[in-house]
Amino acid sequence: MSVEQTPPLEGPVCPLPLRHDEKIVMGHGSGGRMSHDLIGRLFQRPFDNPALRAGDDAGIVTVPPGRLAVSTDSHVVTPLFFPGGDIGRLAVCGTVNDLAMMGATPLYLTAGFILEEGLDVAVLARVVESMQAAAAEAGVQIIAGDTKVVQRGKADGLYINTAGVGALAHDRQIGGAQARPGDVVILSGPMGDHGIAVLGARGDLGFDADVASDVAPLNQLVAAMLAADPSMNGVHVLRDPTRGGVATTLNEIARQSDVAVVLDERAMPVRPAVAAACEMLGFDPLYIANEGKLLAVVDPAAAESVLAAMRATRYGEEAVVIGRVQATPAGRVLLRTTIGSTRVVDMLAGEILPRIC
Amino acid sequence: MSVEQTPPLEGPVCPLPLRHDEKIVMGHGSGGRMSHDLIGRLFQRPFDNPALRAGDDAGIVTVPPGRLAVSTDSHVVTPLFFPGGDIGRLAVCGTVNDLAMMGATPLYLTAGFILEEGLDVAVLARVVESMQAAAAEAGVQIIAGDTKVVQRGKADGLYINTAGVGALAHDRQIGGAQARPGDVVILSGPMGDHGIAVLGARGDLGFDADVASDVAPLNQLVAAMLAADPSMNGVHVLRDPTRGGVATTLNEIARQSDVAVVLDERAMPVRPAVAAACEMLGFDPLYIANEGKLLAVVDPAAAESVLAAMRATRYGEEAVVIGRVQATPAGRVLLRTTIGSTRVVDMLAGEILPRIC
Numbered sequence: 092m093s094v095e096q097t098p099p100l101e102g103p104v105c106p107l108p109l110r111h112d113e114k115i116v117m118g119h120g121s122g123g124r125m126s127h128d129l130i131g132r133l134f135q136r137p138f139d140n141p142a143l144r145a146g147d148d149a150g151i152v153t154v155p156p157g158r159l160a161v162s163t164d165s166h167v168v169t170p171l172f173f174p175g176g177d178i179g180r181l182a183v184c185g186t187v188n189d190l191a192m193m194g195a196t197p198l199y200l201t202a203g204f205i206l207e208e209g210l211d212v213a214v215l216a217r218v219v220e221s222m223q224a225a226a227a228e229a230g231v232q233i234i235a236g237d238t239k240v241v242q243r244g245k246a247d248g249l250y251i252n253t254a255g256v257g258a259l260a261h262d263r264q265i266g267g268a269q270a271r272p273g274d275v276v277i278l279s280g281p282m283g284d285h286g287i288a289v290l291g292a293r294g295d296l297g298f299d300a301d302v303a304s305d306v307a308p309l310n311q312l313v314a315a316m317l318a319a320d321p322s323m324n325g326v327h328v329l330r331d332p333t334r335g336g337v338a339t340t341l342n343e344i345a346r347q348s349d350v351a352v353v354l355d356e357r358a359m360p361v362r363p364a365v366a367a368a369c370e371m372l373g374f375d376p377l378y379i380a381n382e383g384k385l386l387a388v389v390d391p392a393a394a395e396s397v398l399a400a401m402r403a404t405r406y407g408e409e410a411v412v413i414g415r416v417q418a419t420p421a422g423r424v425l426l427r428t429t430i431g432s433t434r435v436v437d438m439l440a441g442e443i444l445p446r447i448c
Numbered sequence: 449m450s451v452e453q454t455p456p457l458e459g460p461v462c463p464l465p466l467r468h469d470e471k472i473v474m475g476h477g478s479g480g481r482m483s484h485d486l487i488g489r490l491f492q493r494p495f496d497n498p499a500l501r502a503g504d505d506a507g508i509v510t511v512p513p514g515r516l517a518v519s520t521d522s523h524v525v526t527p528l529f530f531p532g533g534d535i536g537r538l539a540v541c542g543t544v545n546d547l548a549m550m551g552a553t554p555l556y557l558t559a560g561f562i563l564e565e566g567l568d569v570a571v572l573a574r575v576v577e578s579m580q581a582a583a584a585e586a587g588v589q590i591i592a593g594d595t596k597v598v599q600r601g602k603a604d605g606l607y608i609n610t611a612g613v614g615a616l617a618h619d620r621q622i623g624g625a626q627a628r629p630g631d632v633v634i635l636s637g638p639m640g641d642h643g644i645a646v647l648g649a650r651g652d653l654g655f656d657a658d659v660a661s662d663v664a665p666l667n668q669l670v671a672a673m674l675a676a677d678p679s680m681n682g683v684h685v686l687r688d689p690t691r692g693g694v695a696t697t698l699n700e701i702a703r704q705s706d707v708a709v710v711l712d713e714r715a716m717p718v719r720p721a722v723a724a725a726c727e728m729l730g731f732d733p734l735y736i737a738n739e740g741k742l743l744a745v746v747d748p749a750a751a752e753s754v755l756a757a758m759r760a761t762r763y764g765e766e767a768v769v770i771g772r773v774q775a776t777p778a779g780r781v782l783l784r785t786t787i788g789s790t791r792v793v794d795m796l797a798g799e800i801l802p803r804i805c
Contacts, residue, residue: 116799118798118799123692123796124796147623147687149518149546151550152515153514154511159508159511162507163609193505203521235611237522237609239523239805245603246603247598252520254560255506334478334479335479339480439478439481441482445478446599
């Protein structure tokens with residue numbers, strides 16, 4: 092049973108406005124009349140597109156010939172709304188970015204909602220509007236969906252899964268295993284905004300951090316980067332440093348490519364407010380989640396033009412070179428500190444910020 | 449952050465066996481070392497395939513040229529294990545079937561897990577094995593995934609989202625809006641097994657129903673049906689009557705196609721144990737969920753060969769004609785009762801069996 096089984100918008104139930112005090116009840120997950128009513132009023136209209144409107148078990152679309160990228164992410168962030176974003180924008184951008192990191196053009200998303208009994212329908216409506224705004228910004232369509240309801244105390248307001256399909260119209264081989272000694276490591280902007288913004292929204296900081304989440308779709312940034320690399324093989328790795336932060340993502344790349352990454356501490360971009368919050372809390376910004384940043388490992392011959400292209404885009408204005416790839420110690424990330432020493436930067440070991448995405 | 453960001457299986461962490469008392473903790477959702485360890489041990493090996501093994505942000509696959517079907521379903525069934533299946537088999541079959549109902553060949557799935565802190569890792573391992581078994585039976589690969597962990601009391605053991613991609617290599621127009629007056633309505637087997645089996649597993653029946661869920665992948669059944677229709681346009685609608693049951697699904701079709709469906713009560717297949725359970729509980733089997741059945745609306749010229757093809761397959765052995773499509777009363781489902789009267793069968797109004805999928 093899926094969102095897309097909704098009959099076309101007609102009859103008396105669909106145009107009903109939200110009542111301001113309406114709550115999600117178990118019947119909204121029944122697959123029956125109440126599900127159809129909710130879906131018709133909340134999802135069908137904002138997400139409207141031909142595939143969804145058909146009202147069948149799956150959305151039917153046409154994709155360009157070639158390879159496809161397919162990805163998924165579930166989102167359980169708390170609170171649902173935070174400075175700079177909300178769970179809806181996060182859910183769309185998370186999957187758009189996973190597709191973009193393969194060099195794919197994100198085309199279509201699915202959305203699966205798990206709703207807690209008692210959730211304000213108005214909250215859900217705000218989240219759906221935000222998803223649609225993010226989808227429109229990224230240029231993707233939400234073509235299939237699903238809604239489940241669980242009893243009070245069996246979720247936390249709402250959880251959203253998105254999955255996505257993107258087209259790879261080129262033969263570039265972009266992936267975590269493609270980093271090579273000599274490559275340049277670029278970060279698209281300051282670290283840690285998302286994690287600190289969510290923490291601030293929880294009231295866990297004990298002070299006002301004045302930091303907004305960076306959550307954003309990065310597919311247009313990636314398109315600009317690839318366009319600036321006419322050699323077709325200058326961009327070796329793209330990855331968004333979400334949970335676990337820049338440190339964990341670079342460790343993954345170092346292991347997958349069997350190379351070392353050496354970072355320059357002086358070059359690592361961090362906003363003063365994020366740095367201050369991290370210092371107060373004993374966190375290292377290298378491990379704080381980002382939701383609108385990417386790491387790129389680029390051939391030195393392409394680095395200058397790729398960096399210039401990044402800086403000309405909205406979400407890459409603050410891009411900087413943060414380090415280099417070298418052969419040894421393979422599988423390791425090292426940081427050259429401001430005082431000239433070198434330390435190992437390991438993968439995140441435990442949990443520092445639960446449920447930030 | 450995705451399952452597929454796991455580095456290749458190597459080093460000392462991956463081959464670690466499960467400890468029999470191991471529990472999910474928040475750190476398993478961190479995106480760091482504990483996430484990688486869990487994913488490497490639990491997901492990477494059973495689901496192993498080239499796209500997943502690459503360990504990137506999205507799985508890269510090649511699909512045949514033509515149209516694609518894309519679908520998603522979240523699964524929140526309780527209990528996690530029930531006679532005939534479990535949440536893992538359900539999650540794979542749910543999305544496989546949504547794709548098959550469009551006449552598509554299911555190819556690739558994604559899996560998103562939301563785990564509750566304190567979940568037995570052994571339970572998760574059983575569910576993953578069951579997913580892989582169902583995927584192998586259906587002939588699909590799980591090429592991307594994601595794992596999140598929420599605190600105790602913020603989920604109910606585990607929830608699974610699956611999304612899927614299927615190829616439409618033909619030009620058939622199969623969909624809920626394609627039913628035409630004169631068409632034959634076929635049901636692939638007895639109604640209500642899944643809902644009653646789950647209810648029985650909860651101990652809610654007060655007696656032993658001795659009913660197993662019908663949860664099964666229906667893509668091979670659909671392939672046989674389409675092969676038995678060389679006209680290429682004899683199969684008009686395919687839909688699996690899950691939440692809301694046969695009654696709700698037929699109401700959806702009647703509305704989408706603007707036709708009436710007339711059912712013959714004597715022809716409606718129900719196992720005696722399901723009928724007995726429904727009678728005790730005051731349920732109508734027409735509204736009870738199925739997870740391994742399909743409704744087909746078929747051109748009368750193709751009905752005989754399609755039905756014969758269904759009966760020759762494992763999951764269509766008990767297929768029967770249950771009714772006919774007629775022009776009026778448009779948008780309605782009617783039931784000719786055994787005593788010769790006719791009553792309206794409406795869509796499910798509220799909720800009778802929460803969280804059965």
